[in-house]
Amino acid sequence: MLKQRILTGVILAPLVIAGFVLLDHLWFAVMIGFIVTLGAWEWARLAGEVSQKGRVIYALAVALMLVGLYRDAWAPHFLLAPALGWWLLATSMIIRYPNGRGLWTGSLIAQLFGLLILLPAWYGLVWLRALDGGLWLILAVVVMVWAADIGAYFAGKTFGRNKLLPRVSPGKTIEGLLGGVLLTQLLAVAAMLYLGWSMQSILIGMVGTLVVVLFSVVGDLTESLFKREQGLKDSSNLLPGHGGVMDRIDSLTAAVPVFSLGWYLFGSLLG
Numbered sequence: 001m002l003k004q005r006i007l008t009g010v011i012l013a014p015l016v017i018a019g020f021v022l023l024d025h026l027w028f029a030v031m032i033g034f035i036v037t038l039g040a041w042e043w044a045r046l047a048g049e050v051s052q053k054g055r056v057i058y059a060l061a062v063a064l065m066l067v068g069l070y071r072d073a074w075a076p077h078f079l080l081a082p083a084l085g086w087w088l089l090a091t092s093m094i095i096r097y098p099n100g101r102g103l104w105t106g107s108l109i110a111q112l113f114g115l116l117i118l119l120p121a122w123y124g125l126v127w128l129r130a131l132d133g134g135l136w137l138i139l140a141v142v143v144m145v146w147a148a149d150i151g152a153y154f155a156g157k158t159f160g161r162n163k164l165l166p167r168v169s170p171g172k173t174i175e176g177l178l179g180g181v182l183l184t185q186l187l188a189v190a191a192m193l194y195l196g197w198s199m200q201s202i203l204i205g206m207v208g209t210l211v212v213v214l215f216s217v218v219g220d221l222t223e224s225l226f227k228r229e230q231g232l233k234d235s236s237n238l239l240p241g242h243g244g245v246m247d248r249i250d251s252l253t254a255a256v257p258v259f260s261l262g263w264y265l266f267g268s269l270l271g
Contacts, residue, residue, distance in 0.1 A: 020129075020138065029070050029126045036122045037063045038245045039253075040114060042235040046226040046246070047110030058111060065115070066122055076127055076264045083120030083257035086113070087215050090222045090254075094168050097225055110226065117222075121253040124260035140191075141212065141259040145251045147187050148180035148213045155179020169224040177217060184213050201270045208266070212259045219254025223247070 019031045040062035044055040069079070090113075093100065104110065128134045128141075156176025164172040188209040192202045223246055227235065234243030246253075 020135065025126070025130055026070075028129050029066075029122075032122050032125050033063065033066045033070075035245060035249070036066065036118050038238060039235075039249060040118055042238070042244045042246045043114040043118065044111060046223070046230055046232070046235060047114055048105075048107040048230060049111070058114075062115070062118060065119060069119065069123060070126070074123070076123075076260065079120045079123045080257050080261035080264065083116060083124075084261055086116035086120075087218055087254050087258065091218050094165060094218065094221045094225050097165075097168055101229070105229070117219075117253045120257035121249070124256040128256075128260055128263070137259075137263060141255055142252070143187065144184050144209060144212050144259075145216045145255050147184045148216055149251070150180075151183030152176035152180035152217075155182075165221060168221050168228065172217075172221070180217070181210060181213055184209055195271075197271055204266060204270060208259075208262050211262065212255050215258045216251040216255035219251045222254070223250035 019028065023031055037059050041055050041059035044058040047058075049055050049058060093104065104113070125138060128137045131137060152172070153176070155178065156171075156173045159175040159179070160173035162174045163170065164174050164177055185206060188205055189202065192205050197205065223235065227233070235246035236244030238244050239248065
């Protein structure tokens with residue numbers, strides 16, 4: 001398993017990094033769209049779709065929606081604001097679980113949730129990539145998510161005593177969450193000081209970092225909730241040693257649209 005995990009990472013990581021750096025706007029959108037389409041195929045399974053045909057149809061429908069969004073060039077708030085609303089709802093779902101599950105259990109409703117998860121995440125990355133310095137902004141949100149995961153892992157291993165939401169994800173602890181928050185705050189402040197940001201901008205950036213990190217945890221826990229509902233350990237086995245695509249991007253599906261909306265609303269105030 002470890003060899004598979006390492007080999008998969010060695011092959012895929014350079015390809016994805018090269019795509020982020022080298023591809024222009026259209027082909028970047030295509031690359032991210034391909035990843036999201038694979039995620040949609042997996043999400044149909046998490047939503048309770050048992051037939052392979054149904055999962056393929058759902059993935060193709062998502063791909064067509066991505067084409068439509070790219071062609072029509074929607075304004076950011078039309079997709080990012082509903083995404084924020086969805087992730088607030090998802091927060092309530094994971095906190096209350098299993099209470100309230102009867103209101104959303106069912107393939108159709110869960111598939112609609114998938115649209116609110118996948119489409120804004122794709123749009124947020126494509127929108128950020130088109131901005132001046134967009135690559136650095138994408139790097140910022142990716143580093144936030146990675147740092148939160150790393151900080152949570154080591155803090156949880158070292159200090160973890162109190163479970164965060166054991167009915168959704170038994171392995172996560174409150175201490176791990178705090179460790180992830182602390183590490184991301186330290187990295188964010190260091191980066192903002194290096195860039196010479198004003199004190200006001202640093203305070204806004206710290207708040208923004210905290211919000212993005214907390215929602216990234218919600219993204220992770222939301223996928224865990226739907227996997228638990230379906231009795232699944234991984235979203236699929238597309239990535240040997242890593243599980244599925246959704247297992248790798250679950251945190252980003254929440255962090256990216258929240259970060260993008262924050263930059264859309266407050267980016268002009270920073271610096």
